[in-house]
Amino acid sequence: xxxxxxxxxxxxxxxxxxxxxxxxxxxxxxxxxxxxxxxxxxxxxxxxxxxxxxxxxxxxxxxxxxxxxxxxxxxxxxxxxxxxxxxxxxxxxxxxxxxxxxxxxxxxxxxxxxxxxxxxxxxxxxxxxxxxxxxxxxxxxxxxxxxxxxxxxxxxxxxxxxxxxxxxxxxxxxxxxxxxxxxxxxxxxxxxxxxxxxxxxxxxxxxxxxxxxxxxxxxxxxxxxxxxxxxxxxxxxxxxxxxxxxxxxxxxxxxxxxxxxxxxxxxxxxxxxxxxxxxxxxxxxxxxxxxxxxxxxxxxxxxxxxxxxxxxxxxxxxxxxxxx
Numbered sequence: 001x002x003x004x005x006x007x008x009x010x011x012x013x014x015x016x017x018x019x020x021x022x023x024x025x026x027x028x029x030x031x032x033x034x035x036x037x038x039x040x041x042x043x044x045x046x047x048x049x050x051x052x053x054x055x056x057x058x059x060x061x062x063x064x065x066x067x068x069x070x071x072x073x074x075x076x077x078x079x080x081x082x083x084x085x086x087x088x089x090x091x092x093x094x095x096x097x098x099x100x101x102x103x104x105x106x107x108x109x110x111x112x113x114x115x116x117x118x119x120x121x122x123x124x125x126x127x128x129x130x131x132x133x134x135x136x137x138x139x140x141x142x143x144x145x146x147x148x149x150x151x152x153x154x155x156x157x158x159x160x161x162x163x164x165x166x167x168x169x170x171x172x173x174x175x176x177x178x179x180x181x182x183x184x185x186x187x188x189x190x191x192x193x194x195x196x197x198x199x200x201x202x203x204x205x206x207x208x209x210x211x212x213x214x215x216x217x218x219x220x221x222x223x224x225x226x227x228x229x230x231x232x233x234x235x236x237x238x239x240x241x242x243x244x245x246x247x248x249x250x251x252x253x254x255x256x257x258x259x260x261x262x263x264x265x266x267x268x269x270x271x272x273x274x275x276x277x278x279x280x281x282x283x284x285x286x287x288x289x290x291x292x293x294x295x296x297x298x299x300x301x302x303x304x305x306x307x308x309x310x311x312x313x314x315x316x317x318x319x320x321x322x323x324x
Contacts (some may be wrong), residue, residue: 100221101219101220101235104221107249108212108254109210111286113285118207118209122150123148123150124308125306127145130301133298143159149201154167163178165177174193175319202239203261203274218237220236222234222246228275230252230257232250233251243264245259246258272293287306
């Protein structure tokens with residue numbers, strides 16, 4: 001180990017002697033602490049027995065100090081072996097897992113359209129039909145909905161018969177409208193619903209993949225699992241509410257194919273499962289047109305139209321504070 005200024009004479013010496021060596025700048029002191037090295041700069045060698053031989057070079061001539069060290073501890077081998085790697089040269093289990101998670105995320109980002117295209121999405125407008133399925137095999141048509149999504153706010157309008165119900169979250173305040181009229185929301189219910197909406201925006205695959213790819217959120221590789229007989233890799237992240245989100249990414253297409261998470265609204269917690277299918281191209285980005293959410297019953301959402309970076313009237317997020 002040497003400082004930068006000792007590198008040239010040391011290189012000249014090892015070339016002349018035919019030695020194998022490695023030049024390291026030990027910026028975080030890991031090697032010094034590991035081998036008990038005190039003086040800087042320092043040269044050390046590993047002998048045929050694997051024993052660390054070191055010399056503090058302080059104010060000494062580099063070539064002379066290393067020559068004496070070699071003469072004292074090493075008989076020059078015919079084919080010198082390279083220095084053994086130190087523990088810091090090998091990835092830890094966490095590093096290995098982290099690299100695997102990053103590779104999975106990189107493949108998913110590329111499959112969904114690439115980071116540049118994903119980052120260009122500022123808003124999403126989705127129109128869809130929803131159907132609720134019940135344990136007795138009955139099905140309820142939940143009507144048509146139109147939702148407007150930004151990274152930090154949303155509006156969803158549900159059209160049933162002659163009525164329109166709306167939920168609006170402007171980034172700070174939650175509003176509930178019935179046919180355009182504000183309806184009061186109890187504070188505790190509003191808080192849990194805002195947490196739910198923040199988590200929903202966090203889970204939007206386009207923005208989730210951006211956050212994952214840019215290391216905006218910690219991620220753990222959890223192993224593999226099958227989703228409808230398709231092998232997937234499973235990643236674990238924490239949502240804004242603090243609850244866990246498991247992300248299942250297909251090993252074949254690299255699309256996001258399932259989410260598992262818990263949902264708490266009004267003091268009731270449910271385990272949720274959302275499956276993504278029927279991916280289509282929208283402006284160069286792959287988006288699932290069929291989504292199924294299960295929590296005992298299950299809801300099918302069939303998307304009929306998606307627009308990216310649409311022109312949205314900001315007044316949609318600012319309902320009147322009163323019914324006057």
